[in-house]
Structures are given as structure tokens and as C-alpha cells.
Amino acid sequence: MLPDNKQAVTRRLAGCLVWAAVAGLSLWPVLIAAASPYIVGRSAVYIAAGLAGALSLALLFVQPLLAAGLLPGLTGLHGRRWHRVAGFLIVAAVAVHIGGLYITSPPDALDALLLVSPTPFSIYGVAAMWGLVLTVVLVAFRKHLRLRPLAWRIIHNALVAGVVATSVAHALLIEGTMGSLSKIVLCSCAVLTTAAVTLYLRVIKPRRKREALAQKAHGTASDLSARS
């Protein structure tokens, strides 16, 4: 009884630590951006646009953890349901980001969208936006597209890898309100979790499943031979 209880408490504590780490890593740069001295003189719309950009970067880090069900309390189906919610939030945050920038300075935003901006990082941002648009199409028309599940997953993962890579390049090259250290740490987290989870869900987990199945088949076969 006691060891069981002890185990549950330890698990709970570990869960809290994981959540604290994830929340800290994702919200730290957003809070730094909110407290930045550069927002002096900026309009509320511009401030909101910048924060929405930082928030969507933070969500890119959490998103793979939800897909793999790695966050304590959000495993399996729960994780995937929140993966979908976080997907909506990313799209909403990016819409606020681009819309807010457009309201703040239409010529600068148009230059970026038309790929004629003097700022090299905007090209990465626009590439990430189109990657996100394609991902939305892929998710929204999942049934209509009639792709085989494996094909759908490969396209989804490839698009998302592109979105994360271009978003990170976009964020790192910008001189803005996010702190350099917290920005680099968050970008690294997003890249690492995306890569690790893709590898885990698409390579390691299926292989384990195959091996388990093979072992099971082998087991039943030997059972049968023993019986006969």
C-alpha cells in the first residue's frame, strides 16, 4: 500500500516538474517581450502583433509534445485533442501577428508578403505562413483528400518540419522585443521536440509495435506447436 502511494506521489511530482519546465520555457520569452523597453511608443496593435508572434513560437514547442502524449495528464487521445486545439491557437496567433503588422505598417507588411522586403528574415516568416496555410488545408480536408493515413502523416510531418525550421530562422534573425537568450532557448526547444517526436512517432514506435507483433505471432506459433 505504502510503496504504491509513494510511487503515485513521485509520479505526480515529476508531472508537476515537467509542466513547470514546459510552461517556463515557453512563457519566459513571451514575458520578456511583454516587458521589453522597445515597446515604448508602439501602438497596442503592434505590441499585440509582436506578442502573438512570440506566443505562436512557444506553441510550436508544445505542439509535438501534445501529439506524442508526452505531457503528464494529457496522454493518448487527450494529448491529440489538445494537439488540435493548440493547432487552432497557432493559426489564430499567426493571423493576429500578420494582421497586426499590416495595421501597424501596411507598406512594410505588403513588402514582406510580396517577397520584396529589405529585411531578409521576412521571407522565412512568409514561407512559414504558407506552410501553415497548407497544413490547415491538409487538416481541414483530411477526409476529402482521401490520402492513405501513412501518406497524410508524412505530408503533415514534412510541412510541419518546414514551418518550424522557417519560423525559427524568422525569429532568430529579428531584432525585436524578445530577449536573445530566451529566444535561442525556445527556438532550440521547438526544433528538438519536433525532430525527436517525429522520430519517435514515425520510426521508433512503429518498429516497437512491429517487434511486439512479431513476438506475439512467434509466441502463438510455438504454443500451437507445443500443443500438437
Next chain:
Amino acid sequence: MKAPAYNRRSFLIGAGLCSASLIRPPLGLVSAANAATGVAPTASMRGGSNNYSPNAPLVDNLGKGFWVSGTVRKAGGGEPLSNVRIQIWAATERGGEREPSNHGSVLTAADGTFRLEMSQILPNFGQPHAHLAYDDGAFKTVFLRPVMGSRSDTSVQAHFVLASA
């Protein structure tokens, strides 16, 4: 038989490298454009005209602590141009690039130089930068968008070489 250290091949390679280094940057001592037309006119920069509002008023300053300066010369001969109006705007602590109090004009001195003190320029749309324009008809319009090397810089320079309209 020993090959001589200095022969036709080594001479040709050496001469080729020397002339290449003269033409290409960073040296660029011999330039085809310079040789033909003298000082080449400055081209407008990408995004230079963003948030431009024509005819910014002549001002003594647009705040304190940050200096925008530069020179205005004539294409070809490169002589300094005096009494030329340069319009300047940027995002500062007091607001964005569309804030009217962040727009002002200065006239060049007899030696073709201009300078304007303003509030500290802050990073805007991902880069700390200023906007400058010549748009008065006597010469071809030029829009510049110099980027500060560091966001903590307290000055930025931009130089105009204007071509006749």
C-alpha cells in the same frame, strides 16, 4: 631539366589575379562605371519609401540624443550640393514611423552635409533603421533606408549622390 620559377604561365596567372583584385571589392580601385561617368548616382533602397508622407516640415530637431547625418553630392563630378532638402523619419520612443512628430526635414550646408537630432531610434519591423528621402524635383527622387549596426547606436549615416532629373 629544371623548370624556371618565373615563366609565361606564372606571369599570366599572377597578372590575372592582380587585375582581378583591382576590379573586385574590397579594393575596387578600377571601376568601369567610375571610369566612364565619375561618381555614380545613389539608387533608392528597398522599402525606403515606406510610411513616407511628402513635405515634412523643416525642423530644428525631432527630440534629443540620436543623430541622423550624411552628405548630398551631385552625380558625375561629385560636387557637394547645398540648400537641398532631405526628409527624415523613423520609429522612436515617441511612436512609430507614421507618427507625424517623427517626420522632419533639414537643408544641407554649403559643404553638402546635413544632420538632425532626434529621439532614439528603436527596432521597428525587426531592424533598427531610419528613412531618408530626397523628393524635390530638381534631381531624381531617392529613398534611403540605412540600418543601424547595433540597436544601441546613437547615430546613423546616409549619403546621397543625386542625378539630374
